[in-house]
Amino acid sequence: HHSDRSTVWVGPAGHQVPIGPDTFTFLAGPCAVETPSQTLEAAQMAASAGATILRGGAFKPRTSPYAFQGLGLRGLEILADVREATGLPVVTEVVDARDVAVVAEYADMLQVGTRNMANFGLLQAVGDAGKPVLLKRGMTATIEEWLMAAEYVAQRGNLDIVLCERGIRTFEPATRNTLDISAVPVVQATSHLPVIVDPSHAAGRKDLVVPLSRAAIAVGADGIIVDVHPDPETALCDGPQALLGTDLRALASAVRRLPPVV
């Protein structure tokens, strides 16, 4: 392990949630914010499963321009209301440097997604925004390129960066992406930054989320970020990977049975 690994604190003063080597942090929520009730229900499901940070996309980086792009500002307002109702700090994605200020006004942590990992202007803008950053690995990026992307944020004086392994493109079509579980210990050996795993976006299939979460726990990840939805069949984004019911309970129990960090 890197000798002096960092902890990043997320949320308002007095209610901050740590992500780092002394704990395992569970982040969960809907892929996309759709309605106030869908977001609140997803947040309540997440919290009762043990999640301490709410995820949810207001600006969605969709592969197709014809797919649901997210509610934008309205989505940010819904996230802020749900934070108020549940007390969960919020991480949400920013896809355009021009939106950084408004997203930073509402969110506790700014997410840069896989498709923007090498958008250096965006990285610099989030580096200037004064909020912790969740930096996903580019789906075709090497670990070295990913760490260099983090340097673009750090160079602006913001060291509150959490890395997220979310699967990479390989020749294997059985999963949407191939979760590169080895990236976790490789990053931890080279970088002081916390690293979490997104099994939902890696697999694209809900049946793999619990096993991949167990793998993340076993390999020593600093947390996981998981999609949940109260009604995956009607989800406007990535329904097939969203957990609920038994799957979510299995995940909650895997997280609860975590051995203490040594």
Ligand code: PEP
């Ligand atoms: C997401 O977390 O909402 C997302 C779009 O993930 P990724 O950038 O990893 O595809």
